[in-house]
Amino acid sequence: MNETDFSPLEKAIAKKIDQTKSKATQPGYLRQLVAKLHLRIEAALARGCEYDDLAKSIAESGVKISAATLKQYHTEYRRQLEKEVGDNSDSSDSTLPPAVPVPATRKPEVAIKDANTQPAAVLPKIKQEAAERLFSNK
Template sequence: MNQSELSPIEKAIAKKIDKTKNKANQPGYLRKLVAKLHLKIESALARGCEYDDLAQSITETGVKISAATLKQYHTEYRRQLDKEAGEISETVDSVLPSEKPEENKAEVLVSSSQTDVKQSAIDKLFAQK
């Protein structure tokens, strides 16, 4: 279909479509893309792929990214996840009671009941004499 067959509204839409920005050129897009693909990237790296291979695959789809940029963004995102996981772990530890005092209480209860049993046996022996 050529331009002469388009209605005025269709021509206006076509102009708007032509003026839309490539997402890859928008600020922060590559960082967001790497974050979304984080698990896939991790999996590929675990299989022995290198950042060069991954960057080339991404570039072949039309989103230009260098291996160095991919590695930088991926490493930064990984560090961010590790930091957040550490913060969550610290929060959980501070909110939940530790198990050690409970274990100590159980030991104290067992040893005090054993002491009570021993004392009671001793009392019975001396009471009979």
């Protein structure tokens, strides 16, 4: 069919098709886009936005994506990140030490008596120990 046989409407549609951005049609482009925008999508969802709103915003930029596809790709990427975090925390190659609780050491206590020689309170000697450490370093 020859372009001269096109109606004005068909010519306009053909022009729009020719101007379509090619990268949106590349395999995996939408998944990569969702992965790159993951944190922004998370923030928008936290603010109460819905996938429909986000898909419309993306479509306004010229990349056609449905809300269902956006939700699918986003949740898949989120699960992938959670799995990677779980795998890294279980590995023995971790640079962080294992989470072993350290027993707390109890500070020595001293009894303080008031003017009537009655014990008023039992307090740790934190200030005294701090002062001793400060002056012992000099």
